[in-house]
Amino acid sequence: MKLIAPFNYSEKFCLPSLSNLIRKINNFKSEGVSNFEVISDFDFTLTRFSVNGYPSKTSVTLAQTTGKSEARMQEVKALHDYYSPIEHSYTIPTDVKANYMNEWWHRSSAMLINDHLEKKDIQSLVLNSNVFVRHGIKQFVARCKFFSIPFTIVSAGFGNVIEEYFEELRFEPVINFFSNFLLEDENGKLAIRTEPYIVSIEKNKVLAGSKLRPNVLLLGDMVSVRNI
Numbered sequence: 289m290k291l292i293a294p295f296n297y298s299e300k301f302c303l304p305s306l307s308n309l310i311r312k313i314n315n316f317k318s319e320g321v322s323n324f325e326v327i328s329d330f331d332f333t334l335t336r337f338s339v340n341g342y343p344s345k346t347s348v349t350l351a352q353t354t355g356k357s358e359a360r361m362q363e364v365k366a367l368h369d370y371y372s373p374i375e376h377s378y379t380i381p382t383d384v385k386a387n388y389m390n391e392w393w394h395r396s397s398a399m400l401i402n403d404h405l406e407k408k409d410i411q412s413l414v415l416n417s418n419v420f421v422r423h424g425i426k427q428f429v430a431r432c433k434f435f436s437i438p439f440t441i442v443s444a445g446f447g448n449v450i451e452e453y454f455e456e457l458r459f460e461p462v463i464n465f466f467s468n469f470l471l472e473d474e475n476g477k478l479a480i481r482t483e484p485y486i487v488s489i490e491k492n493k494v495l496a497g498s499k500l501r502p503n504v505l506l507l508g509d510m511v512s513v514r515n516i
Contacts (some may be wrong), residue, residue: 291456293336293420316503325438325501329491329508330467331445334421339476342418347467352399354413360399365394375488382489388455389487393444393468397481400446400470404479407448414452421453433462442495443467444488448478466494 297514305310316324328334331346338344345353352364372379380388403409432439439462443450447467454463468486472479486494491510 291414291421291453292425293339293423295423296336316505321435321437321501323502324505324506325440325503326432327440327442327495327510328506329510330441330443330450334425334441336420336422339418344419345417345421345516346397346448347443347449348393350417350419350424351403351405351410351413351446351449354417363399363458364396367392385489386487389444389489390485393485393487394481397446397468397470401477401479401481405470406476407472407478410448410452410478411456414449414456421457426459429459429462431455438464438501440495441466442466442486442491444486444491446470447482451456490512 311333336344349364349368371388371389374385374388375392377385395477402485429439441450441463443466445467447469448464450467451465454465466486469482471480471482488509489501
């Protein structure tokens with residue numbers, strides 16, 4: 289399918305400890321699928337960073353910049369250049385960072401609201417983009433569905449775009465989504481923000497109080513769910 293990337297023959301893996309990996313796999317197998325679940329990020333985790341030389345985009349920048357003017361491109365870049373160093377700083381306290389990340393989504397989503405997007409626009413963005421989910425995703429989701437393994441996506445991205453990908457791939461019913469959505473107003477425009485915002489450095493809070501299975505395959509940049 290167009291939304292799925294070809295197999296990546298140049299993929300490389302960095303393993304801090306092969307013995308630990310083998311131990312965890314054996315533990316997953318011995319305790320069975322009833323004690324196993326999957327929690328994943330979306331942007332650059334389930335999607336490829338680039339395909340055939342084309343750089344990818346996040347779910348937010350895909351919606352912000354596709355078909356837009358050079359002025360809009362520069363506006364989006366300015367936001368990234370300002371907030372990204374804060375997000376990745378090792379010296380700024382987490383609570384301070386969170387305030388900045390909330391501000392980032394508020395300003396980013398304001399652009400989307402001003403674009404007066406509708407559901408059909410999100411579908412068009414997804415179907416005509418150069419953002420591809422990773423090869424093997426169909427088999428991966430099918431296995432989770434077959435064995436009744438919970439599959440949860442927690443993303444600080446644009447949930448309307450993320451959900452559309454999985455609707456197009458016919459995966460939506462078997463996946464739980466937690467992300468930043470824009471809801472329709474009385475005119476059918478995506479103009480109402482859902483709250484609280486999900487920001488990258490506090491994604492673990494989304495699952496606070498949830499009863500997780502003993503073994504979790506965690507994909508992406510979320511901090512350990514064992515601290516929930």
